[in-house]
Amino acid sequence: MTVKLHRTAYSHARRLVEQGKVVRDERDDWSEHAPSAEEQNRYVEKHGFHDYGEWFLGVDDEKSDETKGQFSFPFGDFSKVHRCAVISLESRAAQNDHDDIAKAAKSLLELIDKQ
Template sequence: MTVKLNREAYDHAKKLVREGKVVRDVRDDWSEHAPSTDDLSRYLEGEGEAEYSRWFLGVDDDADGEVKARYKFPFSDLEKVHRCAVISGESRASQYNHDEIRDALGDLLKRIDDSD
């Protein structure tokens, strides 16, 4: 599996942080704040793949089948960037050697923390 940085999503996330559309929560909150599978399905059906993809920092071009399987490393609740999602994603990206994604998430975390 080759997961690459989704640059459009990264730019989108940076814009949201600049606009103050951030939830400053802690790492363990992501399990409660993450959108449900049903929420993600409704969003994809209503908005389409292009809009859906903007909420995920990783994209796996080798993934076959379901659109949702292509997108990895969510950073939001589909409205605001969640600090807890960024922290969790950074740890996971590091664990699986997705260095470019890890670095992007580290940058987002710094931007969030510096905007306090």
């Protein structure tokens, strides 16, 4: 698995934060706030995989373009960036040596906290 920073998604996340589309929730809230598999499937059906992928900081180019499995490290609920998701993904990315994703998440978190 070759997961790398999904730069398009990172730019999308930054724009959302700059527009104030952020949920400033607590560290451990992501398990309750994360979209369910059903919500993800509905989003894909309505918007397609390209738009779906813009909500994940990780992308694996070795996976099929038409699968949810191509994307990892979610940062929001398809409408807003969640602070708790960014904290969670930064930790997981650092633990799994995805330094570019961890660095991007840290940058997003700093932007959220600065706003």
